[in-house]
Amino acid sequence: MLKKLLGIDKKMLLFIGVFAGIIVSVVTVKTLAYTDSPEFCSSCHIMTEVHDSFSDSNHAGLSCGDCHLPHDTMVNKYTYKQRPE
Numbered sequence: 001m002l003k004k005l006l007g008i009d010k011k012m013l014l015f016i017g018v019f020a021g022i023i024v025s026v027v028t029v030k031t032l033a034y035t036d037s038p039e040f041c042s043s044c045h046i047m048t049e050v051h052d053s054f055s056d057s058n059h060a061g062l063s064c065g066d067c068h069l070p071h072d073t074m075v076n077k078y079t080y081k082q083r084p085e
Helices: 002-006 010-034 038-044 048-055 064-068 074-081
Strands: none
Touching: 038 048
């Protein structure tokens, strides 16, 4: 039935699905990592002075989320990140 509908055999459709899943997974992981970075936080807020002092402090190796987000579950962390300020 799929072959008639799409004109593609099942193996090719499976390959395309797996490849698309890998691409989506990599993009998601990279995006979530970037949204934890101090550069991302300072780009969304008027925090130039705060970011500059943070970069020169002993906390420079941390991300903003290390102190400002809950760490109990991934769901709570990313739900908290999405809340409007």
